[in-house]
Amino acid sequence: MKVRSHSLRIKGKVLGRLLFLAVVVWLAGVPLKGFQVVPAERFAAVKRYWEWSSYWGIDGLNFPQAVYSPGKSFRALVFFSEEVRPGEPYWGFCSQELAVCQAYSAWPDHTVYEARGTRMGKAETEEAGLKRFRQQQFLSHQEGTDLSGPPGPHLLAGPPGGTTAGGGASTGSSYENRVRTMVQAITLPALGVPEAIRRRSANRFVEDVIRAQGKGECTVIVPFADVHSPLVPVLSLCPGERGIQFMRKDGDEWVATAGGWMTSEDIFRQFEPLIQKHASLTVKP
Numbered sequence: 233m234k235v236r237s238h239s240l241r242i243k244g245k246v247l248g249r250l251l252f253l254a255v256v257v258w259l260a261g262v263p264l265k266g267f268q269v270v271p272a273e274r275f276a277a278v279k280r281y282w283e284w285s286s287y288w289g290i291d292g293l294n295f296p297q298a299v300y301s302p303g304k305s306f307r308a309l310v311f312f313s314e315e316v317r318p319g320e321p322y323w324g325f326c327s328q329e330l331a332v333c334q335a336y337s338a339w340p341d342h343t344v345y346e347a348r349g350t351r352m353g354k355a356e357t358e359e360a361g362l363k364r365f366r367q368q369q370f371l372s373h374q375e376g377t378d379l380s381g382p383p384g385p386h387l388l389a390g391p392p393g394g395t396t397a398g399g400g401a402s403t404g405s406s407y408e409n410r411v412r413t414m415v416q417a418i419t420l421p422a423l424g425v426p427e428a429i430r431r432r433s434a435n436r437f438v439e440d441v442i443r444a445q446g447k448g449e450c451t452v453i454v455p456f457a458d459v460h461s462p463l464v465p466v467l468s469l470c471p472g473e474r475g476i477q478f479m480r481k482d483g484d485e486w487v488a489t490a491g492g493w494m495t496s497e498d499i500f501r502q503f504e505p506l507i508q509k510h511a512s513l514t515v516k517p
Contacts, residue, residue, distance in 0.1 A: 271323065271416065274322055284428075286300070302421060307417055311335075311362060320410075321337070322337055322344060323336050327352075333352060333361045333362060333365045334347060339483070344460075362413070428457050432512070435486075441487075451468070452467065455507045455510040463480050465506075473495065478491065
């Protein structure tokens with residue numbers, strides 16, 4: 233009986249601790265979800281955006297002076313909106329060490345499509361930088377290239393200012409009550425070949441658009457990409473003419489960027505070899 237009583241006391245203590253932990257987890261459920269799970273998931277999506285931008289050389293890897301050092305760690309005030317809505321801060325950070333605030337926007341399926349940034353003053357704290365960035369409605373004060381237009385051949389341009397990827401104004405009216413923050417150490421990951429290319433994924437939406445367009449006497453090539461690729465370059469080879477066009481996600485649709493077919497030799501030299509190398513779809517005359 234004593235052994236059984238002792239055993240029951242042990243079981244009672246274990247059960248009590250488990251119940252206590254369950255209550256703690258239940259009470260902390262929202263913070264745990266908000267501060268641990270959400271930032272990790274969103275950082276992974278931003279990393280995917282960085283990797284695609286870096287590999288193709290598309291504007292989007294927005295860091296001061298184009299400095300991106302894999303393995304570099306820095307302290308930052310991380311912020312994110314509770315809900316994923318276009319034009320709002322899907323994930324972002326202010327870092328006094330880098331002297332910059334960055335905010336990334338995404339579609340509800342976690343496709344990051346845009347980066348915006350603002351410089352921080354030498355004496356400006358991360359909290360003050362975020363407050364000012366909020367007052368700017370998370371828009372950049374710098375001139376730059378909007379992803380709705382043709383991308384440039386370099387990694388760092390000024391972030392888009394004042395428009396969403398769909399071209400509409402970003403009001404920012406609901407930011408104040410729905411943005412959450414946390415202090416975190418960020419380590420910049422190594423950037424290699426994008427996952428969509430490694431897995432030889434096909435973006436059926438883009439490929440269906442290209443098939444439907446038809447190019448007459450032209451050969452059109454679409455590279456490997458997936459539904460989370462921010463911009464998909466498309467190559468057109470016509471008799472006596474060649475060009476590059478970019479497809480982007482706009483809500484539930486994939487559309488051509490405002491630049492249309494570009495024939496610049498610089499753009500062609502940058503994208504043609506990689507498109508040919510990673511061809512997923514080739515539409516011939």
